[in-house]
Amino acid sequence: MGTEFQIEFGDGSTASCLTLVPPEQRHPKTYMWTCKMLMGIQETSSWEAEYHAAPEIFISDGPPGSIVGDWVANRGDIGGIHHIAYQVDNVEAKMDEWKEAGYAEFLSEEPLTCPGLAQVFTKPSELTGVIYELISRSDEGFCEDNVRNLMLSAAEQ
Numbered sequence: 001m002g003t004e005f006q007i008e009f010g011d012g013s014t015a016s017c018l019t020l021v022p023p024e025q026r027h028p029k030t031y032m033w034t035c036k037m038l039m040g041i042q043e044t045s046s047w048e049a050e051y052h053a054a055p056e057i058f059i060s061d062g063p064p065g066s067i068v069g070d071w072v073a074n075r076g077d078i079g080g081i082h083h084i085a086y087q088v089d090n091v092e093a094k095m096d097e098w099k100e101a102g103y104a105e106f107l108s109e110e111p112l113t114c115p116g117l118a119q120v121f122t123k124p125s126e127l128t129g130v131i132y133e134l135i136s137r138s139d140e141g142f143c144e145d146n147v148r149n150l151m152l153s154a155a156e157q
Contacts, residue, residue: 007148013066015151019142020057058142060151067151083121083131083150091118091136098122104132107153114143121150 002019009015060082062068072079088094091111098104104122111120116139122132 003142005144007060007144007151009067009148009152013062013069015060015062015066015068017142017144017147018059020059058147060147081130083133085119085133085135088134088136091120091134094134095120098134107131107150112143112146112149114146115139117143117146119146121153 004016004018007015007017060068062072064070064073071082095106095111099106104125107121107123111118111134113119117135117137119133119135119137124131
């Protein structure tokens with residue numbers, strides 16, 4: 001189990017937040033390994049792949065009339081996936097790359113930062129409605145200020 005906290009907004013509404021972390025041990029760095037395919041005795045090819053730990057899951061809920069409650073209501077009271085995060089080495093560089101390629105528009109002009117954490121969120125995809133997050137972190141956990149800012153900026157959409 002991760003952490004549980006409340007986000008409070010200026011209008012007095014709140015959102016309950018719960019983070020679930022994978023049971024697998026999180027490695028401090030990404031490990032690379034080489035896999036070789038053998039056909040009989042002769043090596044036919046090899047490639048490298050990155051190992052990643054299972055995903056963290058962030059769950060939030062809010063009463064009717066709150067930012068989260070309104071998001072759920074707008075989705076027919078079924079909730080769903082709000083966003084999917086991709087860990088990157090440099091959020092700002094990847095953000096620039098996505099903008100230049102026309103992959104997405106972002107909710108903010110600059111990444112949101114907290115100590116050991118930088119992240120940015122796209123506007124909802126026209127195709128899926130899902131928001132994509134680019135994140136770089138040196139520590140574990142979530143930044144409550146960034147969560148609040150995401151919820152506020154997403155509510156403006």
